[in-house]
Amino acid sequence: MFGDMSLRGGIDLGGTKIQTAIVDDGGEVLGQSRRPTPTSGGPAGVAEEMAAALREAADAAGVETDALEGIGVGSPGRVDDGAGTVTGAKNLPDWGGSFDLRAALEESCGASVSLGNDVQVATDGEFALGAGRDYRSILGVFWGTGVGGGIVLDGKPWIGRDAAGEIGHVVVKMDGAQCPCGRKGCMEAYAGRWAMELKARREVDHGDKTHLFKIMEERGRERLTSGVWSRALDRGDEMAIRLIDRAVRALGVGIASSLNLLDVEAVIIGGGLGLRLGEPYVERIREAMMPSLFASENPPDVLLASLGDLGGAIGASLLVKSAAAAR
């Protein structure tokens, strides 16, 4: 039906959702699907759900998965594309060990599979097709449950020895707040949605008032999602405003410190909370950077990620092209 046009699959594997997309040569999304990430069933169960979500996207695009040129996957945990495995994906059910995700997906989808780190592929997507497309070097900052980062330097992803881009664990305060990673004073300890929720719960235990948890219940949620935070800000909730302000200050300091080292041309802000709060908060983060930015007379551009919720899946689909080029 599409003649010679080659179509690629992209899968963004997240802790709460699996987002899939079928993407053409020009980066256009022809079909997509989203499913909740299973909370039980282990890696094999997650892989099955990933394949099902990809089949739905393929149906919407009018293709079979085995006709795809390839499938790219952005995954949390330690990703080894050489071995085809994902190890220690802590947000996923019973995925502490190593699992051959490539074998499982190739078996069920009938196309070759390439693996990448979730945050790095989202950054690569923004670099190739989104807000970063006019630049050679960018820093992607994904503000969500945690704070993830991705780096592209002079046109190439920079993953270091394997762990580069962990901007959430840039220290913004010596001996500061407890981070979910076990260390202290990390940017994520102030700005990550999970750390912010723990802080809000502690303040409520100490008698402080907030509508955050009432809004959470009204919306049928069990966590303070980005939507809950956004609604509380709209209602002028004092605690929500204070904790988000604190998060913005931490992001400003942490991003500026990273820029003092990397001096990239642009910072792209994405992630659940970043996308939800949008442009006004991108501007606030830019302002919060300025006092700590060494090259303050020539600041880099700070932009909202433009591929939205599909950025991870679109970025993952680009792994297919790079895999083909590498052969």
Ligand SMILES: [Zn+2]
């Ligand atoms: Zn940390």
